[in-house]
Amino acid sequence: MxxxxxxxxxxxxxxxxxxxxxxxxxxxxxxxxxxxxxxxxTNFTSKATLNYAVIGAGIMGMENLKTALMHEGVNFVAVCDLYEGRIADIKKEYGKNIYSSYDYKDILKRKDVDVVIIGTPDHWHKQIAIDALNAGKHVYCEKPMVHSVKEGMDLINAWKKSGKIMMVGSQGLSSLxxxxxxxxxxxxxxxxxxxxxxxxxxxxxxxxxxxAIPDDASLKTVRWKKYISNTTDRPFxxxxxxxxxxxxxxxxxxxxxxxxxxxxxxxxxxxxxxxxxxxxxxxxxxxxxxxxxxxxxxxxxxxxxxxxxxxxxxxxxxxxxxxxxxxxxxxxxxxxxxxxxxxxxxxxxxxxxxxxxxxxxxxxxxxxxxxxxxxxxxxxxxxxxxxxxxxxxxxxxxxxxxxxxIRNNGSVIEDxxxxxxxxxxxxxxxxxxxxxxxxxxxxxxxxxx
Missing domain, CATH: 3.30.360.10 (Dihydrodipicolinate Reductase; domain 2)
Structure with a gap:
Protein backbone atom coordinates (compact mmCIF):
# COMPACT_ATOMS: atom_id res chain seq x y z
CA MET A 1 0.00 0.00 0.00
CA THR A 42 -5.58 0.98 33.14
CA ASN A 43 -4.96 0.04 36.76
CA PHE A 44 -1.47 -0.76 37.97
CA THR A 45 -1.89 -3.76 40.26
CA SER A 46 0.65 -5.33 42.57
CA LYS A 47 1.59 -8.96 41.92
CA ALA A 48 5.14 -9.14 43.22
CA THR A 49 7.20 -6.94 45.50
CA LEU A 50 9.94 -4.98 43.73
CA ASN A 51 12.97 -3.71 45.65
CA TYR A 52 14.28 -0.39 44.36
CA ALA A 53 17.66 1.31 44.65
CA VAL A 54 18.51 4.88 43.66
CA ILE A 55 21.85 5.78 42.10
CA GLY A 56 22.07 9.56 42.04
CA ALA A 57 19.71 10.90 44.72
CA GLY A 58 19.31 14.47 43.49
CA ILE A 59 16.11 16.16 42.35
CA MET A 60 14.93 13.68 39.71
CA GLY A 61 16.41 10.62 41.38
CA MET A 62 14.27 11.23 44.45
CA GLU A 63 11.23 12.35 42.45
CA ASN A 64 11.38 9.04 40.62
CA LEU A 65 11.70 7.12 43.89
CA LYS A 66 8.78 8.95 45.50
CA THR A 67 6.63 8.29 42.44
CA ALA A 68 7.58 4.60 42.37
CA LEU A 69 6.68 4.29 46.06
CA MET A 70 3.16 5.56 45.30
CA HIS A 71 2.56 2.14 43.73
CA GLU A 72 1.81 -0.97 45.76
CA GLY A 73 4.45 -3.63 46.19
CA VAL A 74 7.50 -1.35 46.06
CA ASN A 75 10.28 -1.24 48.66
CA PHE A 76 13.20 1.19 48.87
CA VAL A 77 16.31 -0.71 49.97
CA ALA A 78 19.49 1.06 48.83
CA VAL A 79 20.97 4.40 47.72
CA CYS A 80 24.19 5.65 46.17
CA ASP A 81 25.20 9.29 45.93
CA LEU A 82 28.50 11.14 45.84
CA TYR A 83 27.39 13.84 48.30
CA GLU A 84 27.19 12.82 51.96
CA GLY A 85 24.41 15.27 52.74
CA ARG A 86 21.92 13.52 50.44
CA ILE A 87 22.57 10.14 51.98
CA ALA A 88 22.16 11.60 55.47
CA ASP A 89 18.83 13.18 54.48
CA ILE A 90 17.58 9.92 52.99
CA LYS A 91 18.41 7.92 56.09
CA LYS A 92 16.65 10.52 58.20
CA GLU A 93 13.50 10.30 56.08
CA TYR A 94 13.42 6.61 55.14
CA GLY A 95 15.28 4.96 58.02
CA LYS A 96 18.79 3.99 59.02
CA ASN A 97 18.31 0.52 57.53
CA ILE A 98 18.52 1.87 53.99
CA TYR A 99 21.80 0.52 52.61
CA SER A 100 24.07 3.28 51.32
CA SER A 101 27.34 3.53 49.42
CA TYR A 102 29.39 6.09 47.51
CA ASP A 103 30.19 3.42 44.91
CA TYR A 104 27.31 2.38 42.65
CA LYS A 105 28.90 -1.01 42.03
CA ASP A 106 28.23 -1.91 45.67
CA ILE A 107 24.51 -1.39 44.96
CA LEU A 108 24.64 -3.63 41.89
CA LYS A 109 26.21 -6.50 43.88
CA ARG A 110 23.22 -6.70 46.22
CA LYS A 111 20.83 -9.59 45.59
CA ASP A 112 17.94 -7.74 47.23
CA VAL A 113 17.92 -5.02 44.52
CA ASP A 114 15.52 -5.68 41.63
CA VAL A 115 15.25 -2.24 40.02
CA VAL A 116 17.78 0.58 39.79
CA ILE A 117 16.76 4.21 39.26
CA ILE A 118 19.58 6.17 37.61
CA GLY A 119 19.29 9.86 38.45
CA THR A 120 22.93 10.85 38.01
CA PRO A 121 24.26 13.60 35.74
CA ASP A 122 24.10 12.61 32.08
CA HIS A 123 27.76 11.65 31.71
CA TRP A 124 27.22 8.60 33.96
CA HIS A 125 23.98 7.30 32.41
CA LYS A 126 25.47 4.94 29.87
CA GLN A 127 28.04 3.17 32.03
CA ILE A 128 25.85 2.74 35.10
CA ALA A 129 22.96 1.48 32.96
CA ILE A 130 25.19 -1.07 31.18
CA ASP A 131 26.69 -2.26 34.47
CA ALA A 132 23.24 -2.55 36.04
CA LEU A 133 21.86 -4.56 33.12
CA ASN A 134 24.90 -6.83 33.18
CA ALA A 135 24.31 -7.33 36.91
CA GLY A 136 20.78 -8.56 36.21
CA LYS A 137 18.93 -5.43 37.35
CA HIS A 138 15.97 -3.74 35.70
CA VAL A 139 16.79 -0.11 34.92
CA TYR A 140 14.86 3.15 35.02
CA CYS A 141 17.23 5.76 33.55
CA GLU A 142 16.54 9.46 33.43
CA LYS A 143 16.58 11.09 30.01
CA PRO A 144 18.61 11.55 27.95
CA MET A 145 19.76 7.96 28.27
CA VAL A 146 23.24 8.82 26.92
CA HIS A 147 25.62 11.77 27.02
CA SER A 148 26.59 11.57 23.34
CA VAL A 149 25.25 9.90 20.19
CA LYS A 150 28.25 7.58 19.99
CA GLU A 151 27.18 5.92 23.28
CA GLY A 152 23.72 4.90 22.08
CA MET A 153 24.29 1.55 20.39
CA ASP A 154 26.52 0.24 23.21
CA LEU A 155 23.66 0.68 25.66
CA ILE A 156 21.04 -0.71 23.27
CA ASN A 157 23.15 -3.82 22.67
CA ALA A 158 23.72 -4.34 26.40
CA TRP A 159 19.97 -4.06 27.01
CA LYS A 160 19.12 -6.57 24.28
CA LYS A 161 21.67 -9.02 25.63
CA SER A 162 20.51 -8.67 29.25
CA GLY A 163 16.87 -9.70 28.81
CA LYS A 164 15.95 -7.10 31.43
CA ILE A 165 13.45 -4.25 31.33
CA MET A 166 14.85 -0.78 30.78
CA MET A 167 12.69 2.34 30.80
CA VAL A 168 13.93 5.79 29.80
CA GLY A 169 12.48 8.59 31.91
CA SER A 170 10.70 10.97 29.55
CA GLN A 171 7.60 10.53 31.65
CA GLY A 172 5.30 12.68 29.52
CA LEU A 173 5.25 9.80 27.08
CA SER A 174 2.78 8.03 29.37
CA SER A 175 0.44 11.01 29.66
CA LEU A 176 -3.25 11.09 28.86
CA ALA A 212 21.27 25.44 45.62
CA ILE A 213 24.82 24.65 46.68
CA PRO A 214 25.07 23.29 50.26
CA ASP A 215 27.17 25.24 52.73
CA ASP A 216 29.26 22.15 53.50
CA ALA A 217 30.14 21.39 49.87
CA SER A 218 33.82 20.42 49.84
CA LEU A 219 36.20 17.60 49.09
CA LYS A 220 35.29 16.22 52.52
CA THR A 221 31.60 15.80 51.66
CA VAL A 222 31.74 15.22 47.88
CA ARG A 223 33.44 12.27 46.13
CA TRP A 224 34.79 14.57 43.46
CA LYS A 225 37.40 12.26 41.96
CA LYS A 226 34.75 9.59 41.37
CA TYR A 227 32.44 12.17 39.81
CA ILE A 228 35.00 13.28 37.20
CA SER A 229 36.69 9.89 36.74
CA ASN A 230 35.16 9.39 33.26
CA THR A 231 35.76 12.93 32.00
CA THR A 232 38.20 15.86 32.25
CA ASP A 233 40.34 16.01 35.40
CA ARG A 234 39.75 19.30 37.25
CA PRO A 235 40.14 20.77 40.74
CA PHE A 236 37.04 20.57 42.94
CA ILE A 406 8.63 -6.42 34.91
CA ARG A 407 5.88 -8.39 36.62
CA ASN A 408 4.29 -9.68 33.43
CA ASN A 409 7.40 -10.13 31.25
CA GLY A 410 6.12 -7.42 28.96
CA SER A 411 7.52 -4.36 27.23
CA VAL A 412 7.66 -0.66 28.09
CA ILE A 413 6.52 2.43 26.26
CA GLU A 414 10.04 3.94 26.20
CA ASP A 415 12.69 1.28 25.79
Missing part, protein backbone atom coordinates in the same frame (compact mmCIF):
# COMPACT_ATOMS: atom_id res chain seq x y z
CA UNK A 2 1.49 3.39 -0.96
CA UNK A 3 1.98 6.06 1.70
CA UNK A 4 -0.79 8.19 0.18
CA UNK A 5 -3.25 5.28 0.09
CA UNK A 6 -2.24 4.30 3.62
CA UNK A 7 -2.93 7.79 4.95
CA UNK A 8 -6.23 7.89 3.09
CA UNK A 9 -7.23 4.59 4.69
CA UNK A 10 -6.28 5.80 8.17
CA UNK A 11 -8.30 8.98 7.70
CA UNK A 12 -11.40 7.12 6.50
CA UNK A 13 -11.21 4.45 9.17
CA UNK A 14 -10.38 6.95 11.89
CA UNK A 15 -12.93 9.59 10.94
CA UNK A 16 -15.67 7.00 10.99
CA UNK A 17 -15.11 6.69 14.74
CA UNK A 18 -14.13 10.28 15.41
CA UNK A 19 -17.69 11.41 15.84
CA UNK A 20 -18.30 8.91 18.61
CA UNK A 21 -14.89 9.55 20.14
CA UNK A 22 -15.39 13.31 20.19
CA UNK A 23 -18.92 13.45 21.57
CA UNK A 24 -18.65 16.18 24.20
CA UNK A 25 -19.22 15.23 27.83
CA UNK A 26 -19.56 18.85 28.90
CA UNK A 27 -20.37 21.84 26.72
CA UNK A 28 -18.74 25.18 27.36
CA UNK A 29 -20.55 28.45 27.33
CA UNK A 30 -19.04 29.32 23.97
CA UNK A 31 -20.94 28.13 20.92
CA UNK A 32 -17.79 27.21 19.01
CA UNK A 33 -16.05 24.99 21.57
CA UNK A 34 -16.58 21.79 23.48
CA UNK A 35 -14.93 20.24 26.51
CA UNK A 36 -14.20 16.60 27.24
CA UNK A 37 -12.62 14.62 30.02
CA UNK A 38 -9.68 12.32 29.36
CA UNK A 39 -9.83 8.97 31.13
CA UNK A 40 -7.64 5.92 31.48
CA UNK A 41 -8.98 2.50 32.34
CA UNK A 177 -2.57 14.13 26.68
CA UNK A 178 -0.13 12.28 24.44
CA UNK A 179 -2.46 9.30 24.15
CA UNK A 180 -5.40 11.48 23.10
CA UNK A 181 -3.26 13.38 20.58
CA UNK A 182 -2.06 10.10 19.06
CA UNK A 183 -5.66 8.92 18.73
CA UNK A 184 -6.81 12.21 17.18
CA UNK A 185 -3.98 12.29 14.64
CA UNK A 186 -4.63 8.70 13.54
CA UNK A 187 -8.33 9.52 13.19
CA UNK A 188 -7.55 12.35 10.76
CA UNK A 189 -8.78 15.07 13.11
CA UNK A 190 -6.25 17.62 11.79
CA UNK A 191 -5.92 16.25 8.28
CA UNK A 192 -2.46 15.44 6.94
CA UNK A 193 0.47 16.34 9.19
CA UNK A 194 2.90 18.92 7.76
CA UNK A 195 4.40 20.89 10.69
CA UNK A 196 5.01 20.77 14.42
CA UNK A 197 6.48 23.13 16.97
CA UNK A 198 7.36 22.95 20.62
CA UNK A 199 8.15 25.54 23.26
CA UNK A 200 9.63 25.02 26.71
CA UNK A 201 10.45 28.15 28.66
CA UNK A 202 11.47 28.89 32.25
CA UNK A 203 12.46 31.94 34.20
CA UNK A 204 13.05 31.13 37.87
CA UNK A 205 16.65 30.54 39.05
CA UNK A 206 15.87 26.90 39.82
CA UNK A 207 14.35 26.44 36.35
CA UNK A 208 17.53 27.86 34.84
CA UNK A 209 19.61 25.25 36.72
CA UNK A 210 20.77 27.64 39.45
CA UNK A 211 20.41 24.84 41.96
CA UNK A 237 34.30 22.95 41.81
CA UNK A 238 30.99 22.93 43.66
CA UNK A 239 29.29 24.68 40.72
CA UNK A 240 30.25 21.84 38.40
CA UNK A 241 28.94 19.25 40.85
CA UNK A 242 25.66 20.80 42.03
CA UNK A 243 24.88 22.82 38.88
CA UNK A 244 26.15 20.19 36.47
CA UNK A 245 23.61 20.85 33.72
CA UNK A 246 25.48 24.07 32.85
CA UNK A 247 28.63 22.23 31.75
CA UNK A 248 29.25 20.03 28.73
CA UNK A 249 31.42 17.49 30.56
CA UNK A 250 28.39 16.39 32.61
CA UNK A 251 25.17 17.68 31.03
CA UNK A 252 23.56 17.98 27.60
CA UNK A 253 22.25 21.53 27.72
CA UNK A 254 18.73 22.72 27.06
CA UNK A 255 18.15 20.25 24.26
CA UNK A 256 19.19 17.20 26.31
CA UNK A 257 17.14 18.35 29.29
CA UNK A 258 14.01 19.70 27.61
CA UNK A 259 13.93 19.19 23.84
CA UNK A 260 14.16 15.45 24.46
CA UNK A 261 10.75 15.57 26.20
CA UNK A 262 9.23 17.19 23.11
CA UNK A 263 10.89 14.70 20.77
CA UNK A 264 9.59 11.81 22.87
CA UNK A 265 6.02 13.08 22.77
CA UNK A 266 6.13 13.92 19.07
CA UNK A 267 7.58 10.53 18.11
CA UNK A 268 4.98 8.73 20.20
CA UNK A 269 2.08 10.69 18.71
CA UNK A 270 3.25 10.38 15.10
CA UNK A 271 4.97 6.95 15.31
CA UNK A 272 8.04 8.68 13.89
CA UNK A 273 11.60 7.39 14.15
CA UNK A 274 12.99 10.91 13.91
CA UNK A 275 14.37 13.67 11.67
CA UNK A 276 17.14 13.36 9.10
CA UNK A 277 18.39 16.96 9.14
CA UNK A 278 19.06 19.09 12.23
CA UNK A 279 20.17 22.67 12.80
CA UNK A 280 20.31 25.02 15.79
CA UNK A 281 20.85 28.65 16.73
CA UNK A 282 20.86 30.34 20.11
CA UNK A 283 23.03 32.17 22.58
CA UNK A 284 23.91 32.95 26.16
CA UNK A 285 21.63 35.93 26.71
CA UNK A 286 21.18 36.31 30.45
CA UNK A 287 22.60 33.61 32.76
CA UNK A 288 26.24 34.63 32.42
CA UNK A 289 27.33 32.65 35.47
CA UNK A 290 30.15 30.68 33.90
CA UNK A 291 27.92 28.15 32.17
CA UNK A 292 29.04 26.67 28.86
CA UNK A 293 25.64 26.17 27.25
CA UNK A 294 23.12 28.67 25.82
CA UNK A 295 20.07 29.88 27.71
CA UNK A 296 18.12 30.51 24.48
CA UNK A 297 18.07 27.73 21.91
CA UNK A 298 16.16 27.35 18.63
CA UNK A 299 16.18 24.06 16.77
CA UNK A 300 14.92 23.22 13.27
CA UNK A 301 14.37 19.65 12.12
CA UNK A 302 13.32 18.03 8.87
CA UNK A 303 11.36 14.76 9.05
CA UNK A 304 11.40 12.75 5.82
CA UNK A 305 8.35 11.02 4.44
CA UNK A 306 8.09 7.57 5.99
CA UNK A 307 5.61 4.72 6.06
CA UNK A 308 4.39 6.08 9.41
CA UNK A 309 3.80 9.70 8.35
CA UNK A 310 4.18 12.28 5.56
CA UNK A 311 7.23 14.52 5.51
CA UNK A 312 7.00 17.47 7.90
CA UNK A 313 9.09 20.11 9.65
CA UNK A 314 9.61 20.71 13.35
CA UNK A 315 10.63 23.87 15.19
CA UNK A 316 11.64 23.72 18.88
CA UNK A 317 12.38 26.66 21.16
CA UNK A 318 13.71 26.93 24.67
CA UNK A 319 14.15 30.09 26.72
CA UNK A 320 15.54 30.50 30.23
CA UNK A 321 15.03 34.27 30.08
CA UNK A 322 11.27 34.12 29.69
CA UNK A 323 9.58 37.07 31.37
CA UNK A 324 6.17 35.43 30.91
CA UNK A 325 7.07 32.95 33.68
CA UNK A 326 7.26 29.98 31.36
CA UNK A 327 5.37 28.35 28.52
CA UNK A 328 5.32 24.69 27.59
CA UNK A 329 3.48 23.00 24.76
CA UNK A 330 3.77 20.85 21.66
CA UNK A 331 1.69 21.97 18.68
CA UNK A 332 1.00 19.59 15.81
CA UNK A 333 -0.38 21.11 12.62
CA UNK A 334 -2.14 19.47 9.73
CA UNK A 335 -4.02 20.42 6.59
CA UNK A 336 -7.35 20.81 8.43
CA UNK A 337 -6.43 21.86 11.94
CA UNK A 338 -3.99 21.70 14.82
CA UNK A 339 -3.53 20.29 18.32
CA UNK A 340 -1.86 21.90 21.31
CA UNK A 341 -0.63 18.96 23.37
CA UNK A 342 0.21 19.02 27.07
CA UNK A 343 0.47 16.12 29.47
CA UNK A 344 -2.97 16.76 30.99
CA UNK A 345 -4.68 18.56 28.14
CA UNK A 346 -5.18 18.61 24.37
CA UNK A 347 -6.79 21.52 22.54
CA UNK A 348 -8.01 20.51 19.08
CA UNK A 349 -8.72 23.32 16.62
CA UNK A 350 -10.22 22.62 13.20
CA UNK A 351 -11.21 24.69 10.19
CA UNK A 352 -14.83 25.01 9.12
CA UNK A 353 -14.65 24.64 5.34
CA UNK A 354 -17.47 26.01 3.21
CA UNK A 355 -18.67 24.10 0.16
CA UNK A 356 -17.83 27.27 -1.77
CA UNK A 357 -14.14 26.44 -1.32
CA UNK A 358 -12.87 25.57 -4.84
CA UNK A 359 -10.62 22.81 -3.53
CA UNK A 360 -13.52 21.19 -1.67
CA UNK A 361 -15.76 21.54 -4.72
CA UNK A 362 -13.14 19.81 -6.86
CA UNK A 363 -12.89 16.94 -4.39
CA UNK A 364 -16.66 16.55 -4.35
CA UNK A 365 -16.76 16.49 -8.14
CA UNK A 366 -14.10 13.77 -8.23
CA UNK A 367 -16.23 11.67 -5.91
CA UNK A 368 -19.40 12.28 -7.95
CA UNK A 369 -21.00 14.36 -5.21
CA UNK A 370 -23.21 17.24 -6.33
CA UNK A 371 -22.59 20.46 -4.35
CA UNK A 372 -25.61 21.87 -2.60
CA UNK A 373 -26.39 25.45 -1.63
CA UNK A 374 -28.18 24.30 1.48
CA UNK A 375 -26.40 25.47 4.64
CA UNK A 376 -24.93 22.84 6.97
CA UNK A 377 -24.54 22.44 10.69
CA UNK A 378 -20.88 23.13 11.31
CA UNK A 379 -18.89 21.21 13.92
CA UNK A 380 -17.15 23.06 16.77
CA UNK A 381 -13.91 24.80 15.86
CA UNK A 382 -12.30 24.02 19.21
CA UNK A 383 -12.49 21.01 21.49
CA UNK A 384 -10.65 20.87 24.80
CA UNK A 385 -9.72 17.52 26.30
CA UNK A 386 -8.68 17.60 29.96
CA UNK A 387 -7.70 14.93 32.46
CA UNK A 388 -10.51 14.06 34.82
CA UNK A 389 -10.30 14.68 38.56
CA UNK A 390 -8.08 12.20 40.37
CA UNK A 391 -5.65 11.61 37.50
CA UNK A 392 -2.32 10.76 39.14
CA UNK A 393 -0.23 12.04 36.27
CA UNK A 394 2.15 10.89 33.58
CA UNK A 395 5.02 10.24 35.97
CA UNK A 396 2.92 7.81 38.02
CA UNK A 397 1.77 6.00 34.89
CA UNK A 398 5.29 5.86 33.43
CA UNK A 399 6.57 3.97 36.47
CA UNK A 400 3.44 1.83 36.50
CA UNK A 401 4.07 0.87 32.89
CA UNK A 402 7.55 -0.33 33.82
CA UNK A 403 6.33 -2.28 36.85
CA UNK A 404 3.71 -4.05 34.75
CA UNK A 405 6.37 -4.98 32.21
CA UNK A 416 16.30 2.17 24.89
CA UNK A 417 15.62 2.15 21.13
CA UNK A 418 12.78 4.64 21.49
CA UNK A 419 14.79 6.58 24.07
CA UNK A 420 17.82 6.83 21.80
CA UNK A 421 15.75 7.97 18.83
CA UNK A 422 14.44 10.80 21.01
CA UNK A 423 17.83 11.62 22.53
CA UNK A 424 19.88 11.59 19.33
CA UNK A 425 18.30 14.61 17.58
CA UNK A 426 18.50 16.54 20.85
CA UNK A 427 22.21 15.75 21.21
CA UNK A 428 22.83 16.54 17.54
CA UNK A 429 21.11 19.86 18.12
CA UNK A 430 23.99 20.67 20.48
CA UNK A 431 26.50 19.54 17.88
CA UNK A 432 24.88 21.80 15.30
CA UNK A 433 24.98 24.77 17.66
CA UNK A 434 28.59 24.36 18.76
CA UNK A 435 29.93 23.35 15.32
CA UNK A 436 27.79 25.87 13.41
CA UNK A 437 26.64 23.31 10.84
CA UNK A 438 23.73 21.16 9.74
CA UNK A 439 23.76 17.64 11.16
CA UNK A 440 22.47 14.67 9.16
CA UNK A 441 20.99 11.67 10.93
CA UNK A 442 19.69 8.29 9.79
CA UNK A 443 16.68 7.74 12.10
CA UNK A 444 16.01 4.23 10.85
CA UNK A 445 19.51 2.85 11.43
CA UNK A 446 20.28 5.30 14.26
CA UNK A 447 23.58 6.69 13.01
CA UNK A 448 25.14 10.00 12.02
CA UNK A 449 25.60 10.47 8.28
Missing amino acids: SSNNRRSFIKKAGLASLGAMSTPILSSAADNSTFQLLKRA GNEKAKELLAAGAIGELNYAEGFWARHSPVGAWQY DAMRFFRWRNYLDYGTGMSGDLFVHLFSSLHFITNSKGPNKISALGGLRYWKDGREVPDVLLGSFSYPEAKEHPGFNLSLRCNFVDGTSGTTYLRIVGSKGSMDVKWREVVLRTNNVSTDDPFELAKMKEKGIQPTQRKKILPPTETVFKAEEGYKGAHYDHHGNMMNA PIFGFRAAAPALLCNDSYFNDQFMKWDPENMKVI
